[in-house]
Amino acid sequence: MTRRPRPAIGARLSGLVEGVEALSQPATTTLPLEALQPGQFQPRVQFASEGLEALAASIREQGILQPLLVRPLSGSRYEIVAGERRWRAAQIAGLAEVPVLLRDLSDEGARLAAAVENLQRENLNPLEEVRARLGVAAATLGLTPDEVVPRLFALDRRPEDNPGAVERLDTVFGALGRESWRSFVKNRAALLSLPEDVQAAVEGGLDYRKALVIGRAEDPTRRAELLDAAAAGATVQALREQVAPRRVDADPARTVARRLSDRRTLTALDPARRRKLDRLLGQIEALLDGN
Structure with missing residues (x-):
């Protein structure tokens, strides 16, 4: 061997x-x-x-x-x-x-050693690699894997709140290679939040970028169709078009209303942006009332 x-x-x-x-x-x-x-x-x-x-x-x-x-x-x-x-x-x-x-x-030591030992292997699938890198980040910050993703997003938005933690993450992910912790949390950590059918496809070899697109489809039947399309060779862009087709004549007001009615869009906002949105909605309501 x-x-x-x-x-x-x-x-x-x-x-x-x-x-x-x-x-x-x-x-x-x-x-x-x-x-x-x-x-x-x-x-x-x-x-x-x-x-x-x-x-x-x-x-x-x-x-x-x-x-x-x-x-x-x-x-x-x-x-x-x-x-x-x-x-x-x-x-x-x-x-x-x-x-x-x-x-x-x-x-913490056991979690880190297990993560690093696996990252030194060449045949991890993308989900296993994400779990391993999250394990390293969690051990670096003294958190559990469930706690570490929101903390990474918070540090990316406001690194000045804890420069020591940012420095440790920069050092550790620099040693791991391939990508920074900022790139990792923005582009790949979301794999662990995908529906089970899409995660299973990733474990079977589906490209993680295609998986992130397909995971946006809420209907399981629609996801199955998209998974078949990906297996047949559909590109990331083609899958995006199928998940959210472009609407050249879309009404901007309707687009905004649709996004505001999307629960996932709202829950993804940090508190500061949510407060700004609430103020803007108040101003719009006042305009509509003629005040």
Whole structure:
């Protein structure tokens, strides 16, 4: 099995946040497979059977080259922080025990180590990568993944409110590579809010940009049609036209009214913009009343 050289993401992040330095350390002991259980912070949710079989074949020949990172639980049990795929392949290969690096990690450290370990793999699907990057951002800011997206949007709008947090995010995402945290939260974090049918299509290979367009369609039947169109080769622009066709003769007043009646448009506004909108609506109402 040909192995791609391991990127140096973990090394670049070491010392910035807890947990990452453990990814490159040697095994401290071995543990029985049955004493281990999957981790709660694993961004990867799919383990392709053919990939596991290939890894199992490599393990039979060479053994496990990189130890699993685990942390202790109660009752002589251990949680896999990084290495669940190796653990699954070891079961297929017929191993009784695996080499592990045992560390007492906090939830934040475990979440970060799991995220970084997965980002160093080449076959994550876009949803898994988004979960992993959100895990890194959450650990950097000391938040849960559920809390981190609104915080990232808030920091993007008003970086002066917490320049230290902005600097940490700039440093960490610079080490991760590919994109800034601002670009990430604006362009890809929304994948996790897509309907389940669209998320399943992304896991099956649908381009995330097409998925974000298709996700705007509220009717499941319409989404299914758009997913079929995407599978047949429809471009992002073509899908946009099908979701929201251009109306050359559209009445601007009707367009504004339609947007104001859209619940998602209103709830997406931050408090300051919502107050401005309320003032404008008050002025329009006064004009219509002749005041």
